[in-house]
Amino acid sequence: RSLRRRKVTASKTETEIFELEMLIAKEEEDLQEQQMKLDTLICKTDSLQKKEQLFTVLEKATEKTEISREKLVSIENLxxxxxxxxxxxxxxxxxxxxxxxxxxxxxxxxxxxxxxxxxxxxxxxxxxxxxxxxxxxxxxxxxxxxxxxxxxxxxxxxxxxxxxxxxxxxxxxxxxxxxxxxxxEGIAKELILMENKYGGQIRPSNNQFVVESQLNNSTQTTRLNVQFHLCSSYPFTPMDFDLRAIQGNIDVVSLNRQLVKTAKPGFGYISRTCGIIMAFLQ
Known part of the structure:
Protein backbone atom coordinates (compact mmCIF):
# COMPACT_ATOMS: atom_id res chain seq x y z
CA ARG A 1 0.00 0.00 0.00
CA SER A 2 2.85 2.38 0.83
CA LEU A 3 4.43 1.67 -2.57
CA ARG A 4 1.15 2.40 -4.33
CA ARG A 5 0.87 5.74 -2.54
CA ARG A 6 4.36 6.62 -3.62
CA LYS A 7 3.53 5.80 -7.23
CA VAL A 8 0.40 7.95 -7.10
CA THR A 9 2.35 10.79 -5.53
CA ALA A 10 5.10 10.47 -8.15
CA SER A 11 2.51 10.49 -10.94
CA LYS A 12 0.90 13.64 -9.56
CA THR A 13 4.33 15.26 -9.25
CA GLU A 14 5.16 14.43 -12.86
CA THR A 15 1.85 15.91 -13.95
CA GLU A 16 2.52 19.06 -11.98
CA ILE A 17 6.06 19.30 -13.41
CA PHE A 18 4.68 18.89 -16.94
CA GLU A 19 2.08 21.58 -16.30
CA LEU A 20 4.77 23.87 -14.91
CA GLU A 21 6.97 23.24 -17.94
CA MET A 22 4.05 24.04 -20.25
CA LEU A 23 3.35 27.19 -18.25
CA ILE A 24 7.02 28.23 -18.42
CA ALA A 25 7.10 27.59 -22.18
CA LYS A 26 3.98 29.71 -22.63
CA GLU A 27 5.46 32.48 -20.51
CA GLU A 28 8.68 32.36 -22.51
CA GLU A 29 6.67 32.54 -25.72
CA ASP A 30 4.72 35.53 -24.38
CA LEU A 31 7.98 37.13 -23.25
CA GLN A 32 9.51 36.65 -26.69
CA GLU A 33 6.42 38.13 -28.31
CA GLN A 34 6.53 41.11 -25.97
CA GLN A 35 10.25 41.54 -26.70
CA MET A 36 9.52 41.61 -30.43
CA LYS A 37 6.84 44.22 -29.87
CA LEU A 38 9.28 46.23 -27.78
CA ASP A 39 11.94 46.02 -30.50
CA THR A 40 9.39 47.14 -33.10
CA LEU A 41 8.33 50.01 -30.88
CA ILE A 42 11.96 51.07 -30.40
CA CYS A 43 12.51 51.00 -34.18
CA LYS A 44 9.39 53.08 -34.74
CA THR A 45 10.51 55.52 -32.07
CA ASP A 46 13.94 55.87 -33.70
CA SER A 47 12.31 56.29 -37.09
CA LEU A 48 9.98 58.97 -35.77
CA GLN A 49 12.89 60.79 -34.17
CA LYS A 50 14.82 60.71 -37.46
CA LYS A 51 11.76 61.93 -39.35
CA GLU A 52 11.35 64.74 -36.85
CA GLN A 53 14.98 65.72 -37.35
CA LEU A 54 14.57 65.59 -41.12
CA PHE A 55 11.43 67.71 -40.92
CA THR A 56 13.37 70.26 -38.89
CA VAL A 57 16.14 70.32 -41.50
CA LEU A 58 13.55 70.55 -44.27
CA GLU A 59 11.80 73.48 -42.60
CA LYS A 60 15.10 75.35 -42.28
CA ALA A 61 16.03 74.55 -45.89
CA THR A 62 12.58 75.64 -47.08
CA GLU A 63 12.93 78.88 -45.16
CA LYS A 64 16.35 79.53 -46.72
CA THR A 65 14.99 78.65 -50.16
CA GLU A 66 12.11 81.07 -49.76
CA ILE A 67 14.49 83.83 -48.70
CA SER A 68 16.70 83.07 -51.70
CA ARG A 69 13.65 83.05 -53.97
CA GLU A 70 12.59 86.47 -52.72
CA LYS A 71 16.10 87.83 -53.26
CA LEU A 72 16.22 86.30 -56.73
CA VAL A 73 12.85 87.73 -57.73
CA SER A 74 13.80 91.13 -56.33
CA ILE A 75 16.81 91.39 -58.67
CA GLU A 76 15.28 89.53 -61.61
CA ASN A 77 14.35 92.64 -63.54
CA LEU A 78 17.84 94.07 -63.03
CA GLU A 185 25.01 92.50 -78.89
CA GLY A 186 27.99 94.77 -79.54
CA ILE A 187 29.06 92.57 -82.46
CA ALA A 188 25.51 92.64 -83.84
CA LYS A 189 25.53 96.45 -83.80
CA GLU A 190 28.85 96.43 -85.64
CA LEU A 191 27.49 94.06 -88.29
CA ILE A 192 24.51 96.37 -88.79
CA LEU A 193 26.96 99.25 -89.26
CA MET A 194 28.92 97.21 -91.82
CA GLU A 195 25.74 96.47 -93.75
CA ASN A 196 24.43 100.03 -93.71
CA LYS A 197 27.64 102.03 -94.11
CA TYR A 198 29.88 99.75 -96.14
CA GLY A 199 27.38 97.47 -97.87
CA GLY A 200 28.76 94.46 -96.05
CA GLN A 201 27.36 90.97 -96.52
CA ILE A 202 27.68 88.22 -93.91
CA ARG A 203 27.82 84.59 -95.01
CA PRO A 204 29.07 81.27 -93.59
CA SER A 205 32.38 79.87 -94.82
CA ASN A 206 34.34 76.84 -93.54
CA ASN A 207 32.81 76.72 -90.03
CA GLN A 208 33.27 80.48 -89.74
CA PHE A 209 31.51 83.57 -91.00
CA VAL A 210 32.86 86.04 -93.52
CA VAL A 211 31.97 89.72 -93.77
CA GLU A 212 32.55 90.85 -97.34
CA SER A 213 32.45 94.42 -98.62
CA GLN A 214 33.68 96.57 -101.48
CA LEU A 215 35.29 99.85 -100.43
CA ASN A 216 35.79 102.83 -102.75
CA ASN A 217 37.62 106.12 -102.47
CA SER A 218 35.72 109.39 -102.66
CA THR A 219 36.33 109.78 -106.41
CA GLN A 220 35.27 106.20 -107.19
CA THR A 221 38.60 105.61 -108.98
CA THR A 222 39.74 102.76 -106.75
CA ARG A 223 37.78 99.81 -105.46
CA LEU A 224 38.91 97.13 -103.05
CA ASN A 225 37.20 93.87 -102.13
CA VAL A 226 37.73 92.97 -98.47
CA GLN A 227 36.77 89.82 -96.61
CA PHE A 228 36.92 89.62 -92.82
CA HIS A 229 36.87 86.17 -91.22
CA LEU A 230 34.94 86.06 -87.94
CA CYS A 231 36.11 83.30 -85.60
CA SER A 232 34.40 82.36 -82.33
CA SER A 233 36.82 84.54 -80.34
CA TYR A 234 36.10 87.70 -82.34
CA PRO A 235 36.80 90.55 -81.59
CA PHE A 236 39.52 89.77 -79.03
CA THR A 237 41.98 87.88 -81.22
CA PRO A 238 43.72 88.95 -84.44
CA MET A 239 41.36 88.64 -87.38
CA ASP A 240 42.20 87.08 -90.74
CA PHE A 241 41.26 89.18 -93.75
CA ASP A 242 41.69 89.03 -97.52
CA LEU A 243 42.29 92.09 -99.73
CA ARG A 244 41.78 92.10 -103.48
CA ALA A 245 42.05 95.15 -105.73
CA ILE A 246 39.15 95.40 -108.18
CA GLN A 247 39.71 98.84 -109.69
CA GLY A 248 42.61 101.29 -109.73
CA ASN A 249 46.21 101.00 -108.63
CA ILE A 250 46.20 99.84 -104.99
CA ASP A 251 49.32 98.77 -103.12
CA VAL A 252 47.71 95.81 -101.36
CA VAL A 253 50.98 94.68 -99.77
CA SER A 254 51.57 98.08 -98.17
CA LEU A 255 47.94 98.27 -97.04
CA ASN A 256 48.13 94.81 -95.52
CA ARG A 257 51.29 95.78 -93.64
CA GLN A 258 49.62 98.92 -92.30
CA LEU A 259 46.55 96.99 -91.14
CA VAL A 260 48.67 94.47 -89.26
CA LYS A 261 50.47 97.35 -87.57
CA THR A 262 47.55 99.65 -86.70
CA ALA A 263 44.31 97.60 -86.63
CA LYS A 264 44.20 95.95 -83.21
CA PRO A 265 41.62 93.53 -81.77
CA GLY A 266 38.81 94.89 -79.63
CA PHE A 267 35.29 96.23 -79.97
CA GLY A 268 34.64 97.75 -83.37
CA TYR A 269 37.49 95.73 -84.86
CA ILE A 270 35.97 95.45 -88.36
CA SER A 271 34.64 99.01 -88.54
CA ARG A 272 37.98 100.44 -87.35
CA THR A 273 39.78 98.34 -89.94
CA CYS A 274 37.43 99.64 -92.63
CA GLY A 275 38.18 103.19 -91.49
CA ILE A 276 41.91 102.58 -91.91
CA ILE A 277 41.33 101.11 -95.38
CA MET A 278 39.14 104.04 -96.44
CA ALA A 279 41.83 106.49 -95.31
CA PHE A 280 44.45 104.54 -97.27
CA LEU A 281 42.36 104.59 -100.45
CA GLN A 282 41.93 108.38 -100.45
Missing amino acids: QTWNLNVIENSNISIYFRTLVQDIKLIINFRKIKSGDFSCSANLETNKEPQSYKKLLKRRHFSGGTMDYLRSRLLLFCEEMKCTKLHSFADIKESLLLLEWKMGRL
Missing part, protein backbone atom coordinates in the same frame (compact mmCIF):
# COMPACT_ATOMS: atom_id res chain seq x y z
CA GLN A 79 19.40 91.24 -65.03
CA THR A 80 19.29 90.36 -68.70
CA TRP A 81 17.87 86.96 -67.77
CA ASN A 82 14.51 85.94 -66.31
CA LEU A 83 13.56 83.23 -63.86
CA ASN A 84 11.65 80.38 -65.44
CA VAL A 85 11.48 77.63 -62.76
CA ILE A 86 12.89 77.40 -59.25
CA GLU A 87 12.62 74.19 -57.22
CA ASN A 88 14.60 72.44 -54.50
CA SER A 89 16.91 70.71 -56.98
CA ASN A 90 16.23 72.53 -60.22
CA ILE A 91 16.67 76.12 -61.40
CA SER A 92 15.71 77.21 -64.90
CA ILE A 93 16.28 80.66 -66.36
CA TYR A 94 16.13 82.14 -69.83
CA PHE A 95 17.77 84.94 -71.77
CA ARG A 96 15.87 86.91 -74.36
CA THR A 97 18.17 86.97 -77.37
CA LEU A 98 18.70 89.38 -80.24
CA VAL A 99 17.26 86.79 -82.60
CA GLN A 100 13.55 87.38 -82.90
CA ASP A 101 11.33 84.80 -81.13
CA ILE A 102 14.34 82.84 -79.82
CA LYS A 103 15.32 82.56 -76.17
CA LEU A 104 18.23 80.79 -74.52
CA ILE A 105 17.12 78.34 -71.80
CA ILE A 106 19.57 77.37 -69.03
CA ASN A 107 18.75 74.54 -66.60
CA PHE A 108 20.75 73.83 -63.45
CA ARG A 109 19.95 70.53 -61.73
CA LYS A 110 21.45 69.19 -58.51
CA ILE A 111 22.81 65.65 -58.85
CA LYS A 112 23.60 62.97 -56.26
CA SER A 113 27.25 63.94 -55.85
CA GLY A 114 26.19 67.39 -54.66
CA ASP A 115 27.39 69.05 -57.86
CA PHE A 116 25.15 70.66 -60.46
CA SER A 117 24.57 69.60 -64.03
CA CYS A 118 23.88 72.23 -66.64
CA SER A 119 21.92 72.00 -69.86
CA ALA A 120 21.25 74.75 -72.38
CA ASN A 121 19.23 75.01 -75.55
CA LEU A 122 17.44 77.48 -77.80
CA GLU A 123 13.66 77.55 -77.76
CA THR A 124 11.04 79.46 -79.68
CA ASN A 125 9.56 82.24 -77.61
CA LYS A 126 5.80 81.67 -77.65
CA GLU A 127 4.98 84.58 -75.37
CA PRO A 128 2.78 87.20 -77.07
CA GLN A 129 4.58 90.51 -77.52
CA SER A 130 3.09 93.95 -77.73
CA TYR A 131 3.35 96.05 -80.86
CA LYS A 132 5.69 98.51 -79.10
CA LYS A 133 8.09 95.72 -78.14
CA LEU A 134 8.12 94.45 -81.70
CA LEU A 135 8.99 97.94 -82.94
CA LYS A 136 11.93 98.11 -80.53
CA ARG A 137 13.45 94.87 -81.80
CA ARG A 138 16.28 95.23 -84.27
CA HIS A 139 15.87 93.76 -87.71
CA PHE A 140 18.85 91.80 -89.00
CA SER A 141 19.72 90.44 -92.40
CA GLY A 142 19.63 86.71 -92.98
CA GLY A 143 23.41 86.41 -92.73
CA THR A 144 23.55 88.29 -89.44
CA MET A 145 20.71 86.18 -88.05
CA ASP A 146 22.61 83.01 -88.98
CA TYR A 147 25.75 84.34 -87.31
CA LEU A 148 23.91 85.26 -84.10
CA ARG A 149 22.18 81.88 -83.99
CA SER A 150 25.49 80.05 -84.45
CA ARG A 151 27.05 82.00 -81.59
CA LEU A 152 24.07 81.26 -79.34
CA LEU A 153 24.39 77.55 -80.12
CA LEU A 154 28.07 77.80 -79.22
CA PHE A 155 27.09 79.39 -75.89
CA CYS A 156 24.80 76.40 -75.27
CA GLU A 157 27.62 73.93 -75.87
CA GLU A 158 29.96 75.89 -73.60
CA MET A 159 27.37 75.92 -70.81
CA LYS A 160 26.91 72.15 -71.07
CA CYS A 161 30.65 71.68 -70.47
CA THR A 162 30.68 73.98 -67.44
CA LYS A 163 31.62 72.28 -64.14
CA LEU A 164 29.48 73.50 -61.26
CA HIS A 165 30.17 72.51 -57.66
CA SER A 166 28.14 75.11 -55.77
CA PHE A 167 25.65 77.95 -56.12
CA ALA A 168 28.62 80.31 -56.34
CA ASP A 169 29.69 78.52 -59.53
CA ILE A 170 26.19 79.01 -60.95
CA LYS A 171 26.46 82.72 -60.20
CA GLU A 172 29.83 82.96 -61.93
CA SER A 173 28.59 81.04 -64.98
CA LEU A 174 25.58 83.36 -65.31
CA LEU A 175 27.77 86.45 -65.02
CA LEU A 176 30.07 85.08 -67.71
CA LEU A 177 27.16 84.22 -70.01
CA GLU A 178 25.63 87.64 -69.39
CA TRP A 179 28.93 89.22 -70.41
CA LYS A 180 29.05 87.08 -73.56
CA MET A 181 25.50 88.08 -74.46
CA GLY A 182 26.44 91.73 -74.06
CA ARG A 183 29.51 91.23 -76.24
CA LEU A 184 27.36 89.51 -78.87
Whole structure:
Protein backbone atom coordinates (compact mmCIF):
# COMPACT_ATOMS: atom_id res chain seq x y z
CA ARG A 1 0.00 0.00 0.00
CA SER A 2 2.85 2.38 0.83
CA LEU A 3 4.43 1.67 -2.57
CA ARG A 4 1.15 2.40 -4.33
CA ARG A 5 0.87 5.74 -2.54
CA ARG A 6 4.36 6.62 -3.62
CA LYS A 7 3.53 5.80 -7.23
CA VAL A 8 0.40 7.95 -7.10
CA THR A 9 2.35 10.79 -5.53
CA ALA A 10 5.10 10.47 -8.15
CA SER A 11 2.51 10.49 -10.94
CA LYS A 12 0.90 13.64 -9.56
CA THR A 13 4.33 15.26 -9.25
CA GLU A 14 5.16 14.43 -12.86
CA THR A 15 1.85 15.91 -13.95
CA GLU A 16 2.52 19.06 -11.98
CA ILE A 17 6.06 19.30 -13.41
CA PHE A 18 4.68 18.89 -16.94
CA GLU A 19 2.08 21.58 -16.30
CA LEU A 20 4.77 23.87 -14.91
CA GLU A 21 6.97 23.24 -17.94
CA MET A 22 4.05 24.04 -20.25
CA LEU A 23 3.35 27.19 -18.25
CA ILE A 24 7.02 28.23 -18.42
CA ALA A 25 7.10 27.59 -22.18
CA LYS A 26 3.98 29.71 -22.63
CA GLU A 27 5.46 32.48 -20.51
CA GLU A 28 8.68 32.36 -22.51
CA GLU A 29 6.67 32.54 -25.72
CA ASP A 30 4.72 35.53 -24.38
CA LEU A 31 7.98 37.13 -23.25
CA GLN A 32 9.51 36.65 -26.69
CA GLU A 33 6.42 38.13 -28.31
CA GLN A 34 6.53 41.11 -25.97
CA GLN A 35 10.25 41.54 -26.70
CA MET A 36 9.52 41.61 -30.43
CA LYS A 37 6.84 44.22 -29.87
CA LEU A 38 9.28 46.23 -27.78
CA ASP A 39 11.94 46.02 -30.50
CA THR A 40 9.39 47.14 -33.10
CA LEU A 41 8.33 50.01 -30.88
CA ILE A 42 11.96 51.07 -30.40
CA CYS A 43 12.51 51.00 -34.18
CA LYS A 44 9.39 53.08 -34.74
CA THR A 45 10.51 55.52 -32.07
CA ASP A 46 13.94 55.87 -33.70
CA SER A 47 12.31 56.29 -37.09
CA LEU A 48 9.98 58.97 -35.77
CA GLN A 49 12.89 60.79 -34.17
CA LYS A 50 14.82 60.71 -37.46
CA LYS A 51 11.76 61.93 -39.35
CA GLU A 52 11.35 64.74 -36.85
CA GLN A 53 14.98 65.72 -37.35
CA LEU A 54 14.57 65.59 -41.12
CA PHE A 55 11.43 67.71 -40.92
CA THR A 56 13.37 70.26 -38.89
CA VAL A 57 16.14 70.32 -41.50
CA LEU A 58 13.55 70.55 -44.27
CA GLU A 59 11.80 73.48 -42.60
CA LYS A 60 15.10 75.35 -42.28
CA ALA A 61 16.03 74.55 -45.89
CA THR A 62 12.58 75.64 -47.08
CA GLU A 63 12.93 78.88 -45.16
CA LYS A 64 16.35 79.53 -46.72
CA THR A 65 14.99 78.65 -50.16
CA GLU A 66 12.11 81.07 -49.76
CA ILE A 67 14.49 83.83 -48.70
CA SER A 68 16.70 83.07 -51.70
CA ARG A 69 13.65 83.05 -53.97
CA GLU A 70 12.59 86.47 -52.72
CA LYS A 71 16.10 87.83 -53.26
CA LEU A 72 16.22 86.30 -56.73
CA VAL A 73 12.85 87.73 -57.73
CA SER A 74 13.80 91.13 -56.33
CA ILE A 75 16.81 91.39 -58.67
CA GLU A 76 15.28 89.53 -61.61
CA ASN A 77 14.35 92.64 -63.54
CA LEU A 78 17.84 94.07 -63.03
CA GLN A 79 19.40 91.24 -65.03
CA THR A 80 19.29 90.36 -68.70
CA TRP A 81 17.87 86.96 -67.77
CA ASN A 82 14.51 85.94 -66.31
CA LEU A 83 13.56 83.23 -63.86
CA ASN A 84 11.65 80.38 -65.44
CA VAL A 85 11.48 77.63 -62.76
CA ILE A 86 12.89 77.40 -59.25
CA GLU A 87 12.62 74.19 -57.22
CA ASN A 88 14.60 72.44 -54.50
CA SER A 89 16.91 70.71 -56.98
CA ASN A 90 16.23 72.53 -60.22
CA ILE A 91 16.67 76.12 -61.40
CA SER A 92 15.71 77.21 -64.90
CA ILE A 93 16.28 80.66 -66.36
CA TYR A 94 16.13 82.14 -69.83
CA PHE A 95 17.77 84.94 -71.77
CA ARG A 96 15.87 86.91 -74.36
CA THR A 97 18.17 86.97 -77.37
CA LEU A 98 18.70 89.38 -80.24
CA VAL A 99 17.26 86.79 -82.60
CA GLN A 100 13.55 87.38 -82.90
CA ASP A 101 11.33 84.80 -81.13
CA ILE A 102 14.34 82.84 -79.82
CA LYS A 103 15.32 82.56 -76.17
CA LEU A 104 18.23 80.79 -74.52
CA ILE A 105 17.12 78.34 -71.80
CA ILE A 106 19.57 77.37 -69.03
CA ASN A 107 18.75 74.54 -66.60
CA PHE A 108 20.75 73.83 -63.45
CA ARG A 109 19.95 70.53 -61.73
CA LYS A 110 21.45 69.19 -58.51
CA ILE A 111 22.81 65.65 -58.85
CA LYS A 112 23.60 62.97 -56.26
CA SER A 113 27.25 63.94 -55.85
CA GLY A 114 26.19 67.39 -54.66
CA ASP A 115 27.39 69.05 -57.86
CA PHE A 116 25.15 70.66 -60.46
CA SER A 117 24.57 69.60 -64.03
CA CYS A 118 23.88 72.23 -66.64
CA SER A 119 21.92 72.00 -69.86
CA ALA A 120 21.25 74.75 -72.38
CA ASN A 121 19.23 75.01 -75.55
CA LEU A 122 17.44 77.48 -77.80
CA GLU A 123 13.66 77.55 -77.76
CA THR A 124 11.04 79.46 -79.68
CA ASN A 125 9.56 82.24 -77.61
CA LYS A 126 5.80 81.67 -77.65
CA GLU A 127 4.98 84.58 -75.37
CA PRO A 128 2.78 87.20 -77.07
CA GLN A 129 4.58 90.51 -77.52
CA SER A 130 3.09 93.95 -77.73
CA TYR A 131 3.35 96.05 -80.86
CA LYS A 132 5.69 98.51 -79.10
CA LYS A 133 8.09 95.72 -78.14
CA LEU A 134 8.12 94.45 -81.70
CA LEU A 135 8.99 97.94 -82.94
CA LYS A 136 11.93 98.11 -80.53
CA ARG A 137 13.45 94.87 -81.80
CA ARG A 138 16.28 95.23 -84.27
CA HIS A 139 15.87 93.76 -87.71
CA PHE A 140 18.85 91.80 -89.00
CA SER A 141 19.72 90.44 -92.40
CA GLY A 142 19.63 86.71 -92.98
CA GLY A 143 23.41 86.41 -92.73
CA THR A 144 23.55 88.29 -89.44
CA MET A 145 20.71 86.18 -88.05
CA ASP A 146 22.61 83.01 -88.98
CA TYR A 147 25.75 84.34 -87.31
CA LEU A 148 23.91 85.26 -84.10
CA ARG A 149 22.18 81.88 -83.99
CA SER A 150 25.49 80.05 -84.45
CA ARG A 151 27.05 82.00 -81.59
CA LEU A 152 24.07 81.26 -79.34
CA LEU A 153 24.39 77.55 -80.12
CA LEU A 154 28.07 77.80 -79.22
CA PHE A 155 27.09 79.39 -75.89
CA CYS A 156 24.80 76.40 -75.27
CA GLU A 157 27.62 73.93 -75.87
CA GLU A 158 29.96 75.89 -73.60
CA MET A 159 27.37 75.92 -70.81
CA LYS A 160 26.91 72.15 -71.07
CA CYS A 161 30.65 71.68 -70.47
CA THR A 162 30.68 73.98 -67.44
CA LYS A 163 31.62 72.28 -64.14
CA LEU A 164 29.48 73.50 -61.26
CA HIS A 165 30.17 72.51 -57.66
CA SER A 166 28.14 75.11 -55.77
CA PHE A 167 25.65 77.95 -56.12
CA ALA A 168 28.62 80.31 -56.34
CA ASP A 169 29.69 78.52 -59.53
CA ILE A 170 26.19 79.01 -60.95
CA LYS A 171 26.46 82.72 -60.20
CA GLU A 172 29.83 82.96 -61.93
CA SER A 173 28.59 81.04 -64.98
CA LEU A 174 25.58 83.36 -65.31
CA LEU A 175 27.77 86.45 -65.02
CA LEU A 176 30.07 85.08 -67.71
CA LEU A 177 27.16 84.22 -70.01
CA GLU A 178 25.63 87.64 -69.39
CA TRP A 179 28.93 89.22 -70.41
CA LYS A 180 29.05 87.08 -73.56
CA MET A 181 25.50 88.08 -74.46
CA GLY A 182 26.44 91.73 -74.06
CA ARG A 183 29.51 91.23 -76.24
CA LEU A 184 27.36 89.51 -78.87
CA GLU A 185 25.01 92.50 -78.89
CA GLY A 186 27.99 94.77 -79.54
CA ILE A 187 29.06 92.57 -82.46
CA ALA A 188 25.51 92.64 -83.84
CA LYS A 189 25.53 96.45 -83.80
CA GLU A 190 28.85 96.43 -85.64
CA LEU A 191 27.49 94.06 -88.29
CA ILE A 192 24.51 96.37 -88.79
CA LEU A 193 26.96 99.25 -89.26
CA MET A 194 28.92 97.21 -91.82
CA GLU A 195 25.74 96.47 -93.75
CA ASN A 196 24.43 100.03 -93.71
CA LYS A 197 27.64 102.03 -94.11
CA TYR A 198 29.88 99.75 -96.14
CA GLY A 199 27.38 97.47 -97.87
CA GLY A 200 28.76 94.46 -96.05
CA GLN A 201 27.36 90.97 -96.52
CA ILE A 202 27.68 88.22 -93.91
CA ARG A 203 27.82 84.59 -95.01
CA PRO A 204 29.07 81.27 -93.59
CA SER A 205 32.38 79.87 -94.82
CA ASN A 206 34.34 76.84 -93.54
CA ASN A 207 32.81 76.72 -90.03
CA GLN A 208 33.27 80.48 -89.74
CA PHE A 209 31.51 83.57 -91.00
CA VAL A 210 32.86 86.04 -93.52
CA VAL A 211 31.97 89.72 -93.77
CA GLU A 212 32.55 90.85 -97.34
CA SER A 213 32.45 94.42 -98.62
CA GLN A 214 33.68 96.57 -101.48
CA LEU A 215 35.29 99.85 -100.43
CA ASN A 216 35.79 102.83 -102.75
CA ASN A 217 37.62 106.12 -102.47
CA SER A 218 35.72 109.39 -102.66
CA THR A 219 36.33 109.78 -106.41
CA GLN A 220 35.27 106.20 -107.19
CA THR A 221 38.60 105.61 -108.98
CA THR A 222 39.74 102.76 -106.75
CA ARG A 223 37.78 99.81 -105.46
CA LEU A 224 38.91 97.13 -103.05
CA ASN A 225 37.20 93.87 -102.13
CA VAL A 226 37.73 92.97 -98.47
CA GLN A 227 36.77 89.82 -96.61
CA PHE A 228 36.92 89.62 -92.82
CA HIS A 229 36.87 86.17 -91.22
CA LEU A 230 34.94 86.06 -87.94
CA CYS A 231 36.11 83.30 -85.60
CA SER A 232 34.40 82.36 -82.33
CA SER A 233 36.82 84.54 -80.34
CA TYR A 234 36.10 87.70 -82.34
CA PRO A 235 36.80 90.55 -81.59
CA PHE A 236 39.52 89.77 -79.03
CA THR A 237 41.98 87.88 -81.22
CA PRO A 238 43.72 88.95 -84.44
CA MET A 239 41.36 88.64 -87.38
CA ASP A 240 42.20 87.08 -90.74
CA PHE A 241 41.26 89.18 -93.75
CA ASP A 242 41.69 89.03 -97.52
CA LEU A 243 42.29 92.09 -99.73
CA ARG A 244 41.78 92.10 -103.48
CA ALA A 245 42.05 95.15 -105.73
CA ILE A 246 39.15 95.40 -108.18
CA GLN A 247 39.71 98.84 -109.69
CA GLY A 248 42.61 101.29 -109.73
CA ASN A 249 46.21 101.00 -108.63
CA ILE A 250 46.20 99.84 -104.99
CA ASP A 251 49.32 98.77 -103.12
CA VAL A 252 47.71 95.81 -101.36
CA VAL A 253 50.98 94.68 -99.77
CA SER A 254 51.57 98.08 -98.17
CA LEU A 255 47.94 98.27 -97.04
CA ASN A 256 48.13 94.81 -95.52
CA ARG A 257 51.29 95.78 -93.64
CA GLN A 258 49.62 98.92 -92.30
CA LEU A 259 46.55 96.99 -91.14
CA VAL A 260 48.67 94.47 -89.26
CA LYS A 261 50.47 97.35 -87.57
CA THR A 262 47.55 99.65 -86.70
CA ALA A 263 44.31 97.60 -86.63
CA LYS A 264 44.20 95.95 -83.21
CA PRO A 265 41.62 93.53 -81.77
CA GLY A 266 38.81 94.89 -79.63
CA PHE A 267 35.29 96.23 -79.97
CA GLY A 268 34.64 97.75 -83.37
CA TYR A 269 37.49 95.73 -84.86
CA ILE A 270 35.97 95.45 -88.36
CA SER A 271 34.64 99.01 -88.54
CA ARG A 272 37.98 100.44 -87.35
CA THR A 273 39.78 98.34 -89.94
CA CYS A 274 37.43 99.64 -92.63
CA GLY A 275 38.18 103.19 -91.49
CA ILE A 276 41.91 102.58 -91.91
CA ILE A 277 41.33 101.11 -95.38
CA MET A 278 39.14 104.04 -96.44
CA ALA A 279 41.83 106.49 -95.31
CA PHE A 280 44.45 104.54 -97.27
CA LEU A 281 42.36 104.59 -100.45
CA GLN A 282 41.93 108.38 -100.45
